[in-house]
Amino acid sequence: MEEKAIDYFRKYESIIPDFERFLASLLTPQPYWLRVNTLKISTQKLIERLLQKGFVLEQFGNLNAYKIIEKPVKHPGATLEYSLGYYYIQDLSSMAPVLALNPSNEDTVLDMAAAPGSKTTMMAELMRNEGLIVANDINFNRIKSLAGNIERLGITDVILTQKDARVASFGLKFSKILLDAPCSGEGVYRKNPWGFKGVDERQHRYLGMQQMRMLKNASNHLEEGGIIVYSTCTYHPYENESVVKYAIEKLNLAPIKVKIPIPHIVGVDRWKDETYEFHEDCIRIYPHMVDTGGMFIAVLAKE
Amino acid sequence: MERFGISREILEKYTFFERGRKIWAFSGKYLEIGDIELIGIKALTKGRVLKPSTAFLRIVGKRASKNVIRLNYEEMLLFMKGEDIERSFPVEPGYVIVVWEEDVLGCGFYKNGVLKSQIPSKYRMQDSWI
Numbered sequence: 001m002e003e004k005a006i007d008y009f010r011k012y013e014s015i016i017p018d019f020e021r022f023l024a025s026l027l028t029p030q031p032y033w034l035r036v037n038t039l040k041i042s043t044q045k046l047i048e049r050l051l052q053k054g055f056v057l058e059q060f061g062n063l064n065a066y067k068i069i070e071k072p073v074k075h076p077g078a079t080l081e082y083s084l085g086y087y088y089i090q091d092l093s094s095m096a097p098v099l100a101l102n103p104s105n106e107d108t109v110l111d112m113a114a115a116p117g118s119k120t121t122m123m124a125e126l127m128r129n130e131g132l133i134v135a136n137d138i139n140f141n142r143i144k145s146l147a148g149n150i151e152r153l154g155i156t157d158v159i160l161t162q163k164d165a166r167v168a169s170f171g172l173k174f175s176k177i178l179l180d181a182p183c184s185g186e187g188v189y190r191k192n193p194w195g196f197k198g199v200d201e202r203q204h205r206y207l208g209m210q211q212m213r214m215l216k217n218a219s220n221h222l223e224e225g226g227i228i229v230y231s232t233c234t235y236h237p238y239e240n241e242s243v244v245k246y247a248i249e250k251l252n253l254a255p256i257k258v259k260i261p262i263p264h265i266v267g268v269d270r271w272k273d274e275t276y277e278f279h280e281d282c283i284r285i286y287p288h289m290v291d292t293g294g295m296f297i298a299v300l301a302k303e
Numbered sequence: 304m305e306r307f308g309i310s311r312e313i314l315e316k317y318t319f320f321e322r323g324r325k326i327w328a329f330s331g332k333y334l335e336i337g338d339i340e341l342i343g344i345k346a347l348t349k350g351r352v353l354k355p356s357t358a359f360l361r362i363v364g365k366r367a368s369k370n371v372i373r374l375n376y377e378e379m380l381l382f383m384k385g386e387d388i389e390r391s392f393p394v395e396p397g398y399v400i401v402v403w404e405e406d407v408l409g410c411g412f413y414k415n416g417v418l419k420s421q422i423p424s425k426y427r428m429q430d431s432w433i
Binding site for chain 1: 329340361408427
């Protein structure tokens with residue numbers, strides 16, 4: 001299975017720097033990361049409690065992000081503190097799109113493909129349970145898991161909807177939109193190598209087209225001066241830079257360069273017959289950079 | 304929330320929406336959106352008396368001044384596993400807020416010297432948990 005995976009990811013040799021290290025990272029299990037739910041407990045109190053229970057944690061910079069180095073239980077959620085909603089298991093790379101969006105309690109935010117809710121709940125925490133988040137997902141079972149996480153974390157500024165993000169009307173315009181689009185999921189390979197199903201070029205193209213439809217609908221729901229964060233957890237440029245290119249050329253959105261405090265590189269400048277002049281405004285996070293999953297992020301503004 | 308002595312000021316930040324037998328608490332800026340699945344979190348269920356949800360009590364329960372039961376460590380473990388606790392507590396019969404040290408554990412039902420855990424199964428501790 002490992003050989004099959006390595007063969008699959010070989011197609012990215014020309015765009016992923018330090019490629020052998022990237023391949024090696026795929027063969028090591030992805031560590032868990034946690035985020036303290038500061039709506040319910042102070043960081044200091046929670047970390048003290050988990051350390052007392054035998055967890056070994058490593059904070060990443062000044063971020064509310066802790067790598068779990070050692071845990072005294074099989075699953076990091078098997079604690080009283082988790083049941084009480086004091087923390088959320090969330091990969092560092094998954095925090096990046098929210099940091100790029102930087103929501104405040106003045107914002108009206110649409111999270112177009114929200115389940116299971118790691119980014120929704122992180123946004124609510126940054127917004128201190130004020131403002132408004134409309135969290136949407138097309139799948140009922142995924143909505144249930146989103147609702148469960150919202151309830152456990154004590155999030156009260158979220159409205160949940162079950163709509164098709166490609167065509168649905170949400171009835172109003174938003175100051176900030178997160179489109180963490182459904183994708184081929186190559187960046188989460190390390191989390192679940194057994195469940196990973198790669199896709200071929202034709203399927204990457206198809207997914208890219210669906211993502212463009214979602215982005216077009218997102219653009220229709222964005223206020224003047226508002227921003228969209230487009231993100232995926234996959235590597236293929238057809239699902240990333242090509243979608244951003246479409247947004248710039250067809251939707252008149254403008255890419256914005258943002259800084260996030262997580263190591264990353266810029267987007268790719270070409271793939272096959274396509275070139276991406278704006279690639280320096282895109283963000284790519286790879287698993288061998290800080291021991292996380294993979295992520296692509298672009299910030300787009302309506303001017 | 305009068306039963307728990309939770310002041311109006313604490314609750315003022317929430318708008319309460321009634322849907323069927325359930326009442327939902329929402330602290331955001333309400334804007335008209337069609338086809339809502341859920342808004343905020345479930346706060347109360349209507350019945351013969353109003354039953355507060357564990358999720359909502361975990362948010363506002365720290366501000367309660369009455370009908371609060373404080374457990375010791377062993378009792379907390381039993382309560383969080385969904386088990387009954389037989390002990391007399393100085394509270395009125397009915398729904399109570401159950402607390403261990405600084406943690407609001409959630410909703411219990413107290414009657415005739417028995418505290419019944421109302422913790423939903425999804426939040427219950429298992430033997431392998433710490």
